[in-house]
Amino acid sequence: MMTELLVEILISLFLLAGVGFMFVAALGLLRMPDLPIRLHATTKAGALGGGLLMIAVGLEFFGDVTVAAKAAAIIVFLVLTGPVAAHLIGRAGYFIGVPMWSGTIKDELKGRYDHKTQTLMSPPGLSKTRDEQPKG
Amino acid sequence: MLEFSIFIAYVVLGISLVLIFFRLVLGPSLPDRVVALEMLATLTVGFIAVYTLSSGVTAFLDVAMVLALTAFLAAVGFARLIAKGGSRDDD
Numbered sequence: 001m002m003t004e005l006l007v008e009i010l011i012s013l014f015l016l017a018g019v020g021f022m023f024v025a026a027l028g029l030l031r032m033p034d035l036p037i038r039l040h041a042t043t044k045a046g047a048l049g050g051g052l053l054m055i056a057v058g059l060e061f062f063g064d065v066t067v068a069a070k071a072a073a074i075i076v077f078l079v080l081t082g083p084v085a086a087h088l089i090g091r092a093g094y095f096i097g098v099p100m101w102s103g104t105i106k107d108e109l110k111g112r113y114d115h116k117t118q119t120l121m122s123p124p125g126l127s128k129t130r131d132e133q134p135k136g
Numbered sequence: 137m138l139e140f141s142i143f144i145a146y147v148v149l150g151i152s153l154v155l156i157f158f159r160l161v162l163g164p165s166l167p168d169r170v171v172a173l174e175m176l177a178t179l180t181v182g183f184i185a186v187y188t189l190s191s192g193v194t195a196f197l198d199v200a201m202v203l204a205l206t207a208f209l210a211a212v213g214f215a216r217l218i219a220k221g222g223s224r225d226d227d
Contacts, residue, residue, distance in 0.1 A: 012141035098167055
């Protein structure tokens with residue numbers, strides 16, 4: 001009796017926390033000023049919210065192993081694929097010159113990317129030492 | 137108690153859906169819309185989780201699993217399209 005109530009409270013906490021993080025991610029997606037900052041909001045908060053909701057599902061069907069396995073698989077997929085997809089989209093957006101926020105202070109990648117081959121050049125200091133190494 | 141939490145969860149997820157849809161319509165660029173689509177897929181996974189809690193039917197968890205993977209594939213395809221084929225307006 002007591003444990004049922006406690007488990008119910010625990011599931012409710014996970015549920016509301018997950019939904020709250022989902023809402024924060026959606027709000028950040030709408031309100032943040034440019035593409036990298038929007039990615040920053042959705043990737044982390046969205047994956048965390050989905051993971052917390054799946055933990056709530058796994059707790060509700062505690063004895064059922066298949067449900068727990070499915071919930072764990074969904075958490076792994078969300079956490080594994082989210083950062084990779086965000087990196088790819090942010091990189092592609094940087095290449096086609098999506099405008100940055102007007103309050104951006106520093107763009108460290110500016111001038112470092114070869115836009116034809118889409119490869120990143122080393123910073124000046126590093127490439128200099130690498131060139132000098134064969135001589136010495 | 138759990139019923140009330142599930143009700144709150146449905147309401148908040150619905151509001152989040154509307155917010156994401158605004159970003160999907162507003163744009164302003166294609167990568168922004170791709171981000172909104174990916175977030176929409178994650179939100180659908182959340183919807184399926186809440187529906188599983190409220191109804192007790194666990195069959196939709198398979199759909200959530202496939203959806204998480206398909207959204208990743210769609211994001212990779214869109215990123216490739218943007219990087220290789222899109223128009224470019226950098227300085």
